[in-house]
Amino acid sequence: MTTPPPDRPPRKQRPQITLSVESTQWLTPHLVRVVANGPGMADFTDNGASDKYVKIRFGDVTRTYTVRWAEAERLAIDFVVHGDEGLAGPWAANAKPGDTLTFSGPGGGYFPDPEADWHLFAGDASALPAIGAALEALPADAAGLAFLVVEDESEVIDLAAPHGVRLKWLLHAPPGSDPALLAAAIDAADWLPGRTQVFAHGERESMKAIRAVVKERGVPREDLSLSGYWAYGRNEDRFQAEKRDPIGKID
Numbered sequence: 001m002t003t004p005p006p007d008r009p010p011r012k013q014r015p016q017i018t019l020s021v022e023s024t025q026w027l028t029p030h031l032v033r034v035v036a037n038g039p040g041m042a043d044f045t046d047n048g049a050s051d052k053y054v055k056i057r058f059g060d061v062t063r064t065y066t067v068r069w070a071e072a073e074r075l076a077i078d079f080v081v082h083g084d085e086g087l088a089g090p091w092a093a094n095a096k097p098g099d100t101l102t103f104s105g106p107g108g109g110y111f112p113d114p115e116a117d118w119h120l121f122a123g124d125a126s127a128l129p130a131i132g133a134a135l136e137a138l139p140a141d142a143a144g145l146a147f148l149v150v151e152d153e154s155e156v157i158d159l160a161a162p163h164g165v166r167l168k169w170l171l172h173a174p175p176g177s178d179p180a181l182l183a184a185a186i187d188a189a190d191w192l193p194g195r196t197q198v199f200a201h202g203e204r205e206s207m208k209a210i211r212a213v214v215k216e217r218g219v220p221r222e223d224l225s226l227s228g229y230w231a232y233g234r235n236e237d238r239f240q241a242e243k244r245d246p247i248g249k250i251d
């Protein structure tokens with residue numbers, strides 16, 4: 001006779017947190033920072049990860065966003081405004097003080113390793129918040145390369161990075177339309193010697209191309225944080241559903 005498996009403890013429900021928009025600030029023509037605050041932040045447990053993200057509620061659906069920074073009673077999220085399509089982008093573009101922001105989280109688990117010989121970052125505008133936070137978390141003597149693709153000069157932002165980390169901005173529009181761009185730049189670069197830790201996130205097909213390059217270079221899985229943050233021509237619901245199918249899997 002087989003013993004029935006023990007009852008699994010119920011999945012811990014992440015609390016839903018509701019804040020009020022305090023202010024918005026356009027960082028570039030397509031990137032707007034929304035700062036929100038409120039006593040709901042008492043339920044926000046900072047996991048310390050540089051890529052911590054929340055699931056923002058828009059009615060029945062959610063959209064996933066990096067927390068650019070969080071303080072006791074406030075947090076900031078930088079939204080790419082990518083036209084009139086979608087929920088989150090248009091919401092952020094029109095957000096006003098007093099608007100409600102409801103989310104659960106945070107998730108995420110990237111911690112830049114101070115023991116790595118150097119750091120490789122790659123991403124598009126959607127990953128600038130996570131890459132910006134990771135750059136700030138590096139030790140002052142860290143070395144590395146960061147490949148960042150944005151639409152044009154006006155989308156380049158100031159990122160505080162250790163002196164030894166070179167930022168290389170690539171310009172291409174519309175976002176995600178050249179999935180080989182980042183991978184080709186990474187492949188053509190002079191890699192620094194030693195063990196690299198890689199953080200690459202952004203449009204799904206671009207990430208697949210980068211995955212092939214870093215695999216070819218022998219970066220082991222444990223030194224690689226790589227995933228699609230969005231997919232060209234797909235909204236987040238479809239993109240997340242496809243992640244479970246071969247078409248959407250990066251590996």
Ligand SMILES: Cc1cc2nc3c(=O)[nH]c(=O)nc-3n(C[C@H](O)[C@H](O)[C@H](O)COP(=O)(O)OP(=O)(O)OC[C@H]3O[C@@H](n4cnc5c(N)ncnc54)[C@H](O)[C@@H]3O)c2cc1C
Pocket residue numbers: 053063064065066067077078079080081082085086087088089090125126127129130175176228229230231232233234235236237
């Ligand atoms: C862990 C994680 C962290 C993320 N952090 C951030 C973040 O900090 N800031 C951020 O802006 N995004 C971030 N994203 C990406 C964001 O969740 C997606 O871009 C999401 O699809 C936006 O939702 P939406 O309602 O605006 O558009 P959707 O309704 O999902 O999509 C509508 C259309 O817009 C297109 N689209 C979606 N995103 C973009 C884009 N960035 N550029 C151009 N076209 C796009 C889609 O392909 C689709 O055609 C993150 C994603 C993940 C998984």
